[in-house]
Amino acid sequence: GAGVSQTPSNKVTEKGKYVELRCDPISGHTALYWYRQSLGQGPEFLIYFQGTGAADDSGLPNDRFFAVRPEGSVSTLKIQRTERGDSAVYLCASSSQGTDKGYTFGSGTRLTVV
Amino acid sequence: DAKTTQPPSMDCAEGRAANLPCNHSTISGNEYVYWYRQIHSQGPQYIIHGLKNNETNEMASLIITEDRKSSTLILPHATLRDTAVYYCIVRAAGGAGNNRKLIWGLGTSLAVNP
Numbered sequence: 001g002a003g004v005s006q007t008p009s010n011k012v013t014e015k016g017k018y019v020e021l022r023c024d025p026i027s028g029h030t031a032l033y034w035y036r037q038s039l040g041q042g043p044e045f046l047i048y049f050q051g052t053g054a055a056d057d058s059g060l061p062n063d064r065f066f067a068v069r070p071e072g073s074v075s076t077l078k079i080q081r082t083e084r085g086d087s088a089v090y091l092c093a094s095s096s097q098g099t100d101k102g103y104t105f106g107s108g109t110r111l112t113v114v
Numbered sequence: 115d116a117k118t119t120q121p122p123s124m125d126c127a128e129g130r131a132a133n134l135p136c137n138h139s140t141i142s143g144n145e146y147v148y149w150y151r152q153i154h155s156q157g158p159q160y161i162i163h164g165l166k167n168n169e170t171n172e173m174a175s176l177i178i179t180e181d182r183k184s185s186t187l188i189l190p191h192a193t194l195r196d197t198a199v200y201y202c203i204v205r206a207a208g209g210a211g212n213n214r215k216l217i218w219g220l221g222t223s224l225a226v227n228p
Contacts, residue, residue: 004157031214042201042218043158056215091157102148102160103216 002026004106006092012112013082021077021109025094032075033103034067035059035091043091049075082113117141118202120222126196128228132189136202139183145206147178148216149187151198158201161187192226199223 005024013019025032030051035043045059049069060066064082069075079086089110093103119137126132138147148163162169162176164185169176175188189196201221205214 033215035216040220042220043216045215045217048214050214059215093157102150102163104160105157107155107157 004092004094004104006090006106006109008109009107010110010112012114015082015084015113017082019079019082019111021079021090021111023075023077023092023094023106025073025075025092026104027073029094029096029104030072031095031103032069033093033095034075034077035093036088037091037108038088046077046090079111082111084113087111087113117204117217118219120200120202120219122220123223123225125225125227126189126192128194128226129191132192132196132224132226134187134189134200134202134222134224135184136187137184138202138204141182141204142206145204147176147182147185148203148205149174149176150201150203151196152201152221153195153198161200192224194226194228197224197226 007022032049034046037043047054047060047067048056052069052072064080067077089108091105091108093105095103117138117140146163146165149161150158151161152158161173162171164176164178166182178185199221201218203216
């Protein structure tokens with residue numbers, strides 16, 4: 001596609017529920033990133049994929065968070081047993097392999113845990 | 115922690131140049147300076163990046179001091195649509211997994227006034 005697509009744009013879930021957030025990167029971009037952003041803060045790194053594998057998952061806050069990219073394109077961020085503190089905007093970005101150019105971000109998924 | 119320091123907010127008159135400063139006094143020799151901006155309720159947008167030479171593109175100019183300890187992003191003729199939070203980020207060059215993530219600060223909130 002022309003840009004990075006994230007679905008849903010908004011998600012409201014109850015505390016303790018499981019959620020999946022989807023990211024569809026720019027076609028041909030091998031690198032994919034997940035960030036989350038709380039109100040008034042800059043984005044916070046979660047995980048980076050190069051192809052199908054997670055090259056850096058050091059930003060995942062705990063084992064309730066997991067992300068996959070099985071075919072090296074679409075990625076899903078999965079959050080188990082959601083907590084109110086997980087409420088944030090979850091941003092996805094993609095870039096071409098081996099480039100030091102900027103990343104292209106999606107518009108994000110706003111997750112609200114009630 | 116973020117390696118950059120930016121003023122929290124700035125104002126600029128429409129049609130005038132906006133000069134956004136960034137301090138990165140601990141920058142390493144192989145680290146690039148990146149600038150992104152984030153318009154309200156949107157994902158971040160890449161603007162420009164540089165290593166040591168000044169750079170210009172269709173969006174902005176980047177001026178990096180000779181000692182590389184600070185830089186200035188210049189929007190030559192600011193418009194109302196340039197109102198956004200502007201983030202200055204340093205990141206090492208190269209494709210290694212732990213080099214790819216961006217560490218974001220709080221940025222500068224630029225208000226372009228009519």
